[in-house]
Amino acid sequence: MSFQYHPERPTLIDVDFAIQPGQLVALVGPSGAGKTTAASLLPRFYDVEQGAVEIDGHDVRSVTQESLLQHIGLVTQETYLLNTTIRENIAYGQPDATDEEVFAAAQAAQIHERILQLPNGYETVVGHAVTFSLAARSSA
Known part of the structure; x- marks a missing residue:
């Protein structure tokens, strides 16, 4: 190719x-x-x-x-956040994920508590408008 x-x-x-x-x-x-x-x-x-x-x-x-x-796991050196909610970013590979599945993924990534501290929690829009520190972004 x-x-x-x-x-x-x-x-x-x-x-x-x-x-x-x-x-x-x-x-x-x-x-x-x-x-x-x-x-x-x-x-x-x-x-x-x-x-x-x-x-x-x-x-x-x-x-x-x-x-x-839904079938590929990919970990890159750069973290990509889409210009949408944190919830939708987490559920990107499985758009029909339940809230419980999204929360479990965030907990496994040790970012759940930080997300809950945001003004809109999992509905906070990230991407172009919101920036995270590199350490926080790699955990999101």
């Missing part, structure tokens, strides 16, 4: 690797090598320019992003 953010600057060129079902994978390398970009292609945060990203022989472009996110 190949991918580029800008036409004049290819980011990934002819990358090919296979991950076996259930295999835990870490992408390591120097800054700027394309680790985060490669990992971001699996859940379709971006689509490849050439070639394909496949899961069990199926091109991920033929699957909804919602479905992919």
Whole structure:
């Protein structure tokens, strides 16, 4: 597969690797090598320019992003917060999550108490309008 953010600057060129079902994978390398970009292609945060990203022989472009996110666990060096509520950010991969499931996830991340201290709790909108310290953001 190949991918580029800008036409004049290819980011990934002819990358090919296979991950076996259930295999835990870490992408390591120097800054700027394309680790985060490669990992971001699996859940379709971006689509490849050439070639394909496949899961069990199926091109991920033929699957909804919602479905992919229900089956993929991804931990990146950068934390992404969508411009929506904290609750919706936590439930991003499982939009039909119950409040109890969202609270349990926040408790597991040790951020539940901090969320409750916010003026609107889990309904606080974060993303572009609200900033967190890097430590708090990585826990959200």
